[in-house]
Amino acid sequence: MTAALTFDPIRLPPECEKLRQEVRTFLAEEISAGTFSPQRAQKSDDTDAPGFSKRVGARGWIGMTWPKKYGGHERSFLERYVVTEEMRVANAPVRRFFVADRQSGPVLIRYANERIKMDILPRICRGEVCFAIGMSEPNSGSDLFAAKTKATKTDGGWLINGTKIWTTSAHVADYMLGIFRTSAPTKDNRRHGLTQFLVDMKTPGITVNPIGQISGQSEFNEVVFEDAFMPDDHVLGEIDGAWKQATSELAYERSGPERFLETYYVLTELVRALGREPDLRGAEGIGRLVAQLHTLRRMSVSVAGMLQAGKEPVVEAAIVKDVGTIWEQQLPHRVRNLAAFVEPNVSNHETLERQLDFAMKIAPKLTLQGGTTEVLRGIIARGLGLR
Amino acid sequence: MSESENIVVETAERMFADLADAQSIIASKSDAWKAPVWDALADAGLTLPWIDETLGGAGADLATGFALLQAAGRAALAVPLAETMIAGWLLARAGLASPAGAMTVAPAQPNGRITLSADGTLSGRARNVPFAADARHIAVLAATADGASVIALVEAAACQIAAGKTLAGDALNGVTFDRVKPIAQAPAPTGVDLTALMLMGAAARSLQIAGALETALDITVRYANERVAFEKKIGKFQAIQHSLARLAGEVAAAVSAAGSAADTLSGGRVAGDALLLEVAAAKIRCGEAAEVGAAIAHQVHGAIGFTSEHILHRFTLRAQSWRDDFGPESHWAVELGRRVAARGADDLWPLVASR
Structure with a gap:
């Protein structure tokens, strides 16, 4: 094919199956203890997400691929893949640790100094800290390099002023990885002048304001910085050079099972509602959706295999997220159509209705978060040699 | 891809380029090209790769044959290569030799x-x-x-x-x-019954479709980088870039699904519902990719791609017609959906995760 694109049929190695059973057993225990319900994607406010995070950490399932000296477990990306997909399918409350596990930790490993690494990474692995990502601003979302929030040099560090927005989990986060403007862009490179910082959310001068969402949740926030002081050693990587760091990490963010499983639960309940002997329409509908799901998973595992092999499949990862998020966005709508003739006396009717209600409300965000469809297609087009 | 797969694919691709080039076939306005490419394939043992030498074949493994079929798809090869390979495979199951x-x-x-x-x-x-x-x-x-x-x-x-x-x-x-x-x-x-034959045929067609779509993407990207309209290359327009990104996504899905099914059949250890999932998913998803992918490829090409002289139709029309062979998407979707339903809702994820 067009030389740049590779999707080899990678299989999960046998050690993954033992791990999968361990994860399933753990999750079954958590479910029976009442920590969460696999039928409920919308977490209630009293869900013990912090306690759950610590128990996951204690099992060694956070920072799985990281060096042992930082509290990690030096396991493979494919093993991490299994843990991630089992947690997603069970609707486990992973948000507290997932961002740190997926992207913030790897950034720290690569760019933070040893003292910070030894301080923070083991706590991530124990499930004790939550991270947020500070990229979007009121006037710059997809256009990341238009960021204006300023970091001004002062004695021993930097003063941050400005506003980040749509910052998921900022209201509960211990840290943020933020991108701030340290210099003006240059004529030749409008991406120049941004620097990545580790932000301790307890720093004086930071205010977090929750923003209500159409789903009824308020997971994301506005974060206002007023002369918030960041010490020098909280600069991550090259000053003015954050743009060089941002892109290669995105392959991790874009290709995982969380990019097509976010509404998976409606498919399970559809199969339950249509029963063991569905009519022709129901059978065909289920068959097509399962075929699409399997294909997405095979694509996603293939990218995980490339990451494990040390490659940087940026374009393949963008394809998985583009195709995967559109699929998970359409899934509740397809399920709704296929369930149109389900009798109200079917045992899980109410569960299905409640799930569809929630899934259809969150559907619009699935193709926005972590890189919009339009941004992804730009990346893919570049990979095809069109830019 | 293994060493033997690479050698076979490279050999076949040379033959397709020399003897079954799409533009040359269209220019020739005859079927005279078919015999030379067939003879070349047969002489190299590539028409019966899946059969032991004792039964008249070349004794290659299934994976090599499947890689050959995807390469044939990339060339939109219109001679009965897949059919002969499957026929030979079927005969060999019963110990019957294949004729020339x-x-x-x-x-x-x-x-x-x-x-x-x-x-x-x-x-x-x-x-x-x-x-x-x-x-x-x-x-x-x-x-x-x-x-x-x-x-x-x-x-x-x-x-x-x-x-x-x-x-x-x-x-x-x-x-x-x-x-x-x-x-x-x-x-x-x-175990060698109508279902087994349909699985083999469906996997073969999935690979051919995936191959044809790979070439459709290549041709379309090349065209977008050459064709000038409104004073720039059309590939510079964001609308075209996004269409081609979607096409790439469909091609990636087809290649992944077909490759996964081929890998599963080649391994030989997977049967039952898991095998059905792999092959049905490939046939369904490749069919869907053919539908969306062909439409985008033609849209980007405009009227020139709709002419009989242009090579695009050799790939897009074959990708469409292959959808119907060895069970159309609807057949496989119903089969798969019925099995998933019979297993029950809570056994769906374990089935998917088993692959």
């Missing part, structure tokens, strides 16, 4: 039924058999009165073959068996 020359296989649809009578003759009709009119022999999967499966080899000339063509103009024929006496026959071993 082109073959096809019947039934080629999941509802086909051909019976072997007590007098040793075959009767019945097979619809939509690819390349039957171009084949010298047909490998037949038949059932006896007591339900046992039998594999038989017949001369195509002994059957009634109805005229017919695919969307792409390749032979696609109804075949009537009216008390046809086979050249050879033998009982099919356990």
Whole structure:
């Protein structure tokens, strides 16, 4: 094919199956203890997400691929893949640790100094800290390099002023990885002048304001910085050079099972509602959706295999997220159509209705978060040699 | 891809480039190109890769043959290579040797039924058999009165073959068996039944579709980088870039699904629902990719891609017509959906995760 694109049929190695059973057993225990319900994607406010995070950490399932000296477990990306997909399918409350596990930790490993690494990474692995990502601003979302929030040099560090927005989990986060403007862009490179910082959310001068969402949740926030002081050693990587760091990490963010499983639960309940002997329409509908799901998973595992092999499949990862998020966005709508003739006396009717209600409300965000469809297609087009 | 797969694919691609180049075929306005490429493939043992040397084949593994089929798809090859490979594979299951020359296989649809009578003759009709009119022999999967499966080899000339063509103009024929006496026959071993034959055919077609779409993407990207409109290359327009990104996504899905099914069949250890999932998903998803992908490729090309002189149709029309062979998407979706439902909702994820 067009030389740049590779999707080899990678299989999960046998050690993954033992791990999968361990994860399933753990999750079954958590479910029976009442920590969460696999039928409920919308977490209630009293869900013990912090306690759950610590128990996951204690099992060694956070920072799985990281060096042992930082509290990690030096396991493979494919093993991490299994843990991630089992947690997603069970609707486990992973948000507290997932961002740190997926992207913030790897950034720290690569760019933070040893003292910070030894301080923070083991706590991530124990499930004790939550991270947020500070990229979007009121006037710059997809256009990341238009960021204006300023970091001004002062004695021993930097003063941050400005506003980040749509910052998921900022209201509960211990840290943020933020991108701030340290210099003006240059004529030749409008991406120049941004620097990545580790932000301790307890720093004086930071205010977090929750923003209500159409789903009824308020997971994301506005974060206002007023002369918030960041010490020098909280600069991550090259000053003015954050743009060089941002892109290669995105392959991790874009290709995982969380990019097509976010509404998976409606498919399970559809199969339950249509029963063991569905009519022709129901059978065909289920068959097509399962075929699409399997294909997405095979694509996603293939990218995980490339990451494990040390490659940087940026374009393949963008394809998985583009195709995967559109699929998970359409899934509740397809399920709704296929369930149109389900009798109200079917045992899980109410569960299905409640799930569809929630899934259809969150559907619009699935193709926005972590890189919009339009941004992804730009990346893919570049990979095809069109830019 | 293994070393042997690489060698076979490179050899085949050289033959396709030299002897079955799409533009040259269109310019020639005849079928004279077919015999030379067929002879080259046959001389290299590539028409019967899946058969032991003792039965007249080249003794390659399944994975190598599947890689060859994807390469044939990339060339939109319109000779009965896949059909001959599958026919040879079927005959070999019963220990029957393959004759020289082109073959096809019947039934080629999941509802086909051909019976072997007590007098040793075959009767019945097979619809939509690819390349039957171009084949010298047909490998037949038949059932006896007591339900046992039998594999038989017949001369195509002994059957009634109805005229017919695919969307792409390749032979696609109804075949009537009216008390046809086979050249050879033998009982099919356990597990080699109509389902097994359809799985093999569907996997082959998935790979061919994936290959054809790979080339459609290449051709379309190249065109977008050459064609100037509104004073710039059309590939610089964001609308075109996003269309091509979608096309790339569909191609990636087709390549992944078909490759996964081929890998599963090649491994030989997976059966039952997991095998059905792999092959059905490939046929369904490749079919869907063909629909979306062909539409985008043509849209980007504009009117030139709709002309008979342009090569695009050789890929897009074959990708469409291959969707119907060995069970269309709807057939496989119903089969898969029924199995998923019968297993129950809570067994769906374990099935998906097992692959």
